[in-house]
Amino acid sequence: MSTRDRILEAAAAEMMQHGYAASSLTSIAQRMKLTKGALTRQFPTKEDLARAVVDDLEAVVVSQRDSSLEAYPGSGIRAAVHFLLTIGRRSREDPLVTAAAVLLTDRTSPTFAATGMIAVWKGSFATFFERAKRVSELPEDTAVSDLAEYAFITTVGEAVFAARAYSPAARAEPLHFFRFTMTAAGVAEIDAIVDEVSADL
Numbered sequence: 001m002s003t004r005d006r007i008l009e010a011a012a013a014e015m016m017q018h019g020y021a022a023s024s025l026t027s028i029a030q031r032m033k034l035t036k037g038a039l040t041r042q043f044p045t046k047e048d049l050a051r052a053v054v055d056d057l058e059a060v061v062v063s064q065r066d067s068s069l070e071a072y073p074g075s076g077i078r079a080a081v082h083f084l085l086t087i088g089r090r091s092r093e094d095p096l097v098t099a100a101a102v103l104l105t106d107r108t109s110p111t112f113a114a115t116g117m118i119a120v121w122k123g124s125f126a127t128f129f130e131r132a133k134r135v136s137e138l139p140e141d142t143a144v145s146d147l148a149e150y151a152f153i154t155t156v157g158e159a160v161f162a163a164r165a166y167s168p169a170a171r172a173e174p175l176h177f178f179r180f181t182m183t184a185a186g187v188a189e190i191d192a193i194v195d196e197v198s199a200d201l
Helices: 004-024 026-031 034-040 046-071 078-093 096-106 116-132 143-165 167-171 175-184 190-200
Strands: none
Touching: 004 034, 004 046, 026 034, 026 046, 034 190, 046 078, 046 096, 046 116, 046 175, 078 096, 078 116, 078 190, 096 116, 116 143, 116 175, 143 175, 175 190
């Protein structure tokens, strides 16, 4: 792992534990047993660290969206499920992914509501749902943009809540709120689809 990646991992852990405002370059450097000066040569400010964490998530989202679309070329809903399950798995293995989601919702963070990252997430959902609509997995009158925004809010919200607090529903059933969203959108077999894609992973 590169020094940059180790610094980002330490910053992610610090910001998840204490939030953006209460984190400091000094505490992040201490986690790594570095001097603050050594840290600031790579990232001069805490804001630079937060932005780098979120930028890494954006790259993960774009790459995973493309991989999921390739894995399920004939099903937008399966591609979306694959995307979410894989991102979820990645967030459990990579603290940078979880930290970035938390930073997006931390009002004290300079990345709060980062428009580029939000556009990438919503655009990914819109791509999945457009495909789903084309192959009749969603009703013809589905407002794809609205559904994409709603799916973004519920899935990121569920992830942030799970990272910061105990969520019995989220822990008991993978993609709990996404399942609810898809059922409300008219996807009758969402439970079977989630089970099928989960088995393929």
